[in-house]
Amino acid sequence: MIKPIMLLRRGFASMRWRTRVTLWIAATIAGLLVVAFARLADMALAQFAQQTAERAWLPFIYTPLIGMLVVWLTTRFFVGAQGSGIPQVIAATRLARQGKPINRLVSLRIAFAKISLGTLALTGGFSAGREGPSVQVAASIMHFFHRFLPNARIVRREDLILAGGAAGIAAAFNTPLAGIAFAVEELGRKLETRTSGVLLSTIILSGMVAIALQGNYNYFGHFGIQDINLDIVVPALVIGIGCGLLGGLFSRMLLWPQRHPHLMIWQWRRLHPVWFAGICGLVVAILGWLSGGMSFGSGYGITSQVIASDLVLPWHAPTTRFLATVVTYFSGIPGGIFAPSLAVGAAVGANTAELFHLAAPPTIALCMVGFLAAVTQSPITSAIIVMEMINSHSMVISLMAVALIAKAVSSRMGPELYQQLARGFLESAEPATKPKIPTR
Template structure:
């Protein structure tokens, strides 16, 4: 009996150490992705501002089409499955793994490498894309690979391991371990097996801690300067409905190619994917030029300025250009997420309308409300959206208002569009023969 217990204990510890080692590798991979993405964006803005005195900034009009065409060609040729956000792939892989079907075409080390490298190439062209969703696919790919290193293939269900990997990627990318756990339950898998919950939750947390150890315990968009948030009810209602409507339309537009593949534009995209990406690059450059460069990249810099209070307002066109640029970026087929751009749309929406709607005195907290509201409307994961924003900006004093605006936005959005990631995941599932 003692021998049996000793073997069982050794088996459990080998399982834990394997998973924790994989989680640490996932955290390091996400940190590397962050560094490369920041370098790509910094390089783009340096090149785009080389000749600021010229009336027509030509650099983005060259970089964006070339980067888009190269990214789509590389993805289709060497890294199929790496296109888009990455979260739909993780959801689809989780479902397939639960049925015992292969998932190597959705999560693998090859795809993880492509997601990082090609995703950074797209950012080098100024596309409005984020790295947070792709980080979920990167981390899930690493933990999926780790499954073959476990002492027994049945130690952890492959579907649960993929779920934990996707959540670990979110936790490490946003520096929000709690949000990673909530995201695993609310969006990725909507379930966890009781016998493995402790190990998987510790895996998610460890990935986030590794990222913190390397990057430091920072707040993703800085620390919010809020002394008092008065008149909370009216702004929450107004911006909950506004963000819900705009986010629902945004989500419905993202699903347009999947829902209506016979539309002439999507037929041409299917026949000429590389050329289509080049055209999207031109549109991204044009929108960026018209909007004074506010729609280029992930939106991290502009959002940080608004959240920190260094700027209390944004021009009226800031949310419009970011909205359009993110849609076009997604349609192009490059590897890139919509988390950070959605937060940027929300921040710009709040900062550009708070004075018009008579809420200028609460400009900074309203920026945060719109970030949570718009993200909740797009993803229809309201608890995750509220917690992500709360943890990212150190806005714990706003937790109730963030939850309220996210729930209202989600309720409105759900009347306009189905769940975005769940619907996109259907596109990666085997289709029944017609």
């Protein structure tokens, strides 16, 4: 009697280890793909900057054409790859929980499209980030590896997709802790107790792969902030409210097509998505020309310069970046809003510091965390991402306070952005999953 029990225990232990190894391989591949995506995105941004440096007229032709090509490929071959990627992952976890098909939202095909088309869009100068798409890429990889588990019932599909999405954030921002916070805060699922340890280890491993390949660097650079005192309390309160209002407005604008689908402009977009993308590309080109090129791309370059030096931005920098990001999202290209949102916050902070004669580094940091927290309504994740850039522990409380204030203000203006966008994918999946009623 004892021998069969021992054999059963050994088999179960072996199965657990095979599960761990499978998930760790998946996490490693996810981390590698996210890093590769980051390198491709950097190359695309550099190419656009090089091509347009001496040809200011080029974006007026090139950006609309790239937008039309990307949206045509997306609508023709890769439906489900449009937009950020985070709403798709949220929708996929809910559909998986209901036992419904999710291959239109997370699959190897979608991961390939997200990387290739997202990179192509950045060569056109669209104001989009790679962080949201990285979430969908990593979730797709983890979902694919679910079939290789020795026992598929050990780890639920929705938990694996959730862990994959969090691993994408961890690798994209080089911050494993941000990935864990994002899993709990934004993707909105509690991991099952018996598998939480191994799934958390996959999130950490994916982030460690990114650190091993790219070094332990900070995403936008490093703030040189001295210890601060109570004088920051009033500015932090004002920044939290102001960025909360701006971020809430930004979210409401992104939700405009979903909340008012009957408007003629959105009906025309549904009928002619490629032409609509071309018009959006032209608007992005005009905004880039008006801003002297500052609103093109993800905003990574200009934000890094603002953080590293006392670079003075023109007054229109936040507005043009804000509008370029909204128009880019409307176009339907695969691209996220994390990096552009941080760029808007940095521009707001730089202008605020100059206008009110405040110390630039802490003001920029507070505005970055405030705007991102207001847009995503994920204050903990936002605070962790910005905390990684700061060498002063005295700002931790201020960052958390601004993030919470901005989130509270934004939540008064509308629902959570990603959760609301996920509803659109859930509603579009309903007709395909509802059983057909036979007719007599």
